[in-house]
Amino acid sequence: MKSHDIGTFRSFFEYWERVDAMKGLLTKKGLFIAVMLAWPLIHYAVFGLYLQVQTLLYSFQSWNPLTGRQTWTGFYNYITAFRSMNSDGVWTSAIFNTVLFIPVNILAVALALVIAILLYHKVPLARFYRIVYFFPALISIVVITMVFSFALNPTQGIVNGLLDAVGLEQFKRAWLGDPQTALISIFVFCIWAGIGGSNVILTGALQRIPHDYFEVGKLEGIGFWKELFYIIMPLLWPTLSTLIIVSTSGAFSIFLQVMLLTNGGPFTSSTTVGLEMYRLVIEKNDYGMASAYGIIFTVIGFVIVWCVKWLTERFDTAEY
Amino acid sequence: MNTTGQQRKFNKIILLILEIILLFYAITLIYPFVWMLINSLKSNKEFFQDIWSLPEQWAWKNYADAWESARIGRFFFNSIWMTAVGTFTSVMSAAMPAYVLAKYKFKGSNAVYGLAIVGFLIPSIGTFGPWYMLMQQLSLFNPAGVLIGYTGGIGFYMLVLYSFFKGISWEYAEAAFMDGAGHFRVFFSIMLPLVRGGLVAVATFALIGIWNDYFQPLILLQSEHQYTIAVGLSYLVEAQKYSADYTVLFAAMWIAVLPILLVYMVMQEKLINGFTMGGIKG
Numbered sequence: 001m002k003s004h005d006i007g008t009f010r011s012f013f014e015y016w017e018r019v020d021a022m023k024g025l026l027t028k029k030g031l032f033i034a035v036m037l038a039w040p041l042i043h044y045a046v047f048g049l050y051l052q053v054q055t056l057l058y059s060f061q062s063w064n065p066l067t068g069r070q071t072w073t074g075f076y077n078y079i080t081a082f083r084s085m086n087s088d089g090v091w092t093s094a095i096f097n098t099v100l101f102i103p104v105n106i107l108a109v110a111l112a113l114v115i116a117i118l119l120y121h122k123v124p125l126a127r128f129y130r131i132v133y134f135f136p137a138l139i140s141i142v143v144i145t146m147v148f149s150f151a152l153n154p155t156q157g158i159v160n161g162l163l164d165a166v167g168l169e170q171f172k173r174a175w176l177g178d179p180q181t182a183l184i185s186i187f188v189f190c191i192w193a194g195i196g197g198s199n200v201i202l203t204g205a206l207q208r209i210p211h212d213y214f215e216v217g218k219l220e221g222i223g224f225w226k227e228l229f230y231i232i233m234p235l236l237w238p239t240l241s242t243l244i245i246v247s248t249s250g251a252f253s254i255f256l257q258v259m260l261l262t263n264g265g266p267f268t269s270s271t272t273v274g275l276e277m278y279r280l281v282i283e284k285n286d287y288g289m290a291s292a293y294g295i296i297f298t299v300i301g302f303v304i305v306w307c308v309k310w311l312t313e314r315f316d317t318a319e320y
Numbered sequence: 321m322n323t324t325g326q327q328r329k330f331n332k333i334i335l336l337i338l339e340i341i342l343l344f345y346a347i348t349l350i351y352p353f354v355w356m357l358i359n360s361l362k363s364n365k366e367f368f369q370d371i372w373s374l375p376e377q378w379a380w381k382n383y384a385d386a387w388e389s390a391r392i393g394r395f396f397f398n399s400i401w402m403t404a405v406g407t408f409t410s411v412m413s414a415a416m417p418a419y420v421l422a423k424y425k426f427k428g429s430n431a432v433y434g435l436a437i438v439g440f441l442i443p444s445i446g447t448f449g450p451w452y453m454l455m456q457q458l459s460l461f462n463p464a465g466v467l468i469g470y471t472g473g474i475g476f477y478m479l480v481l482y483s484f485f486k487g488i489s490w491e492y493a494e495a496a497f498m499d500g501a502g503h504f505r506v507f508f509s510i511m512l513p514l515v516r517g518g519l520v521a522v523a524t525f526a527l528i529g530i531w532n533d534y535f536q537p538l539i540l541l542q543s544e545h546q547y548t549i550a551v552g553l554s555y556l557v558e559a560q561k562y563s564a565d566y567t568v569l570f571a572a573m574w575i576a577v578l579p580i581l582l583v584y585m586v587m588q589e590k591l592i593n594g595f596t597m598g599g600i601k602g
Contacts, residue, residue: 028502028503029424029503030426032420032502032503032504032507033420033424033426036416036417036419036420036507037416037417037420037432039413039416039471039473040413040414040416040417040471040472040473040474040478041417041432041474043413043468043471043472043473043474044435044439044472044473044474046454047451047469047472048435048439050454051447051450051451051454052442052447054447054450054453054454055446055447055449055450058449058450058453115342118338118342119342123335123338123339123342124339125342125343128346129342129346131584131588132346132349132350133345133346133349134588134591135349135584136349138528138532138580138584138591139532139577139580140531140532140533140534140549140550140553140576140577140580141532141534141550142534142550142551142553142554142557142576143550143553143573143576143577146553146557146573147352147353147356147573148352150352150356151352151355156367156368156371156566157371158351158352158355158371161371161372192348192349195345224331245441246440249440249441249442252445253444253445255445256534256535260554274445277445277446277448277449278445278448280449281448281449281452282452282539287449287450287452287453288449290448290449291446291447291449291450293446294445294446294447294448294449295446297446298442298446302441302442305441
């Protein structure tokens with residue numbers, strides 16, 4: 001018998017022993033479990049499952065913008081959606097930008113890893129840095145985007161002020177108001193403000209690695225890169241791959257940052273899929289189209305996330 | 321020997337450059353806040369003359385203006401009661417499923433646990449349209465609707481508390497059962513106090529998350545007297561684009577950040593540890 005079987009057998013046995021001891025509690029136990037799970041399950045059923053099903057149903061319907069009447073329109077929304085994706089400038093830009101957020105988010109994770117390793121190796125002030133870097137993750141997105149956009153303010157901002165001070169006036173610009181730099185500025189924001197969260201998670205994972213691994217590496221005299229690829233990466237891979245997957249799927253729901261920094265502009269240069277879906281609901285009350293896009297991007301997002309998941313599983317991981 | 325010596329020197333230089341980059345990054349995070357603090361204490365005229373100077377006279381009046389005429393005080397109190405209620409209900413609705421999943425065997429317990437994982441992988445923005453309509457149909461465009469949104473339970477907080485409950489011996493409960501305590505008694509007066517550390521970590525995260533939440537209150541709160549501080553602040557940012565009363569805006573922002581800053585100062589050790597213990601592993 002495998003040890004696994006013995007385990008189940010034993011727990012089964014213990015279970016009956018307990019039942020014997022407390023027969024009166026048996027039905028009460030079922031009631032207790034039901035009560036404890038009732039609200040969370042209802043919530044999940046309504047805001048998780050029901051809404052997903054509704055999204056699918058809505059995606060085949062249209063709303064009359066004046067009367068609010070619902071009618072079934074078959075695949076009309078999907079056909080319109082796919083047409084818009086290669087002809088409508090708003091959506092081509094939104095899709096292009098959203099896809100770019102995947103490497104940007106992964107870059108933030110990579111930088112967080114490098115910083116976590118540096119801080120782990122007892123750089124002076126490591127504790128202070130960790131606390132400071134985590135701070136943007138803790139304050140409201142309204143405040144942090146406001147701080148960032150004020151730093152980039154064309155006339156009263158810190159960045160242009162500094163460029164003035166060091167004599168680089170030719171680089172001054174309205175960073176968030178210029179179609180050439182708006183999107184890049186948002187990318188910089190996402191990395192600048194986004195490193196801290198991953199950094200703290202990776203630091204925790206690093207601290208769980210038994211110290212001997214590093215000691216052995218040191219005795220063997222391996223360098224930074226070897227340590228990174230032969231010790232740290234395999235040991236951290238479960239955490240790292242989770243972060244990569246989460247940041248990939250996160251790219252599809254990015255829109256608050258964009259809404260607060262540039263509102264998608266100037267023109268459509270920095271808009272995202274999430275922001276355009278939000279606008280369809282809020283500004284046009286077009287629930288049908290919003291749902292069709294929602295289904296399309298949920299499917300695309302899910303496929304991409306699974307591909308990334310599959311890729312991350314190709315790498316060896318180590319047990320410790 | 322010579323090459324390793326050179327190597328070591330090279331490494332030292334690299335390390336120095338990296339340390340400078342780390343310091344620079346930290347400064348870019350801190351300085352804008354300090355800059356805003358300094359400028360929140362200037363008169364608006366002074367601010368437009370020179371953005372770098374220190375205030376000639378400390379204009380605490382900006383804070384009074386932000387608190388009263390910009391109505392940040394009102395939003396502040398809305399945020400306080402909603403955060404208090406929301407933190408309690410959201411932690412409880414995560415602790416309840418976490419406890420039964422960790423400590424009771426029943427059919428479908430793995431499925432409930434799986435739901436929490438699946439929730440991470442599906443982007444929620446796709447269902448925004450139907451969500452908006454559902455909230456209208458249930459007439460939840462009010463603080464209650466926002467609070468209900470926080471009671472999801474099956475999610476990240478549940479996974480954290482699950483691992484805390486797992487680590488606690490069942491013998492405490494056995495003893496209480498023998499003394500005739502019921503399941504609810506055991507849960508509330510024995511098991512919950514035993515996972516105090518986990519509850520504090522999760523509650524702190526919930527508190528910060530709810531205080532900062534912007535999206536749900538923005539959509540669901542319809543009248544100004546219901547706004548939370550995040551929503552109020554975002555409207556204030558819009559308004560200042562036209563009135564250009566920036567120094568009051570900076571003061572308002574500091575009022576919004578201060579509670580979080582204080583909580584973070586006191587709790588940073590627990591917070592960072594809570595985050596790292598979160599069982600985010602594969």
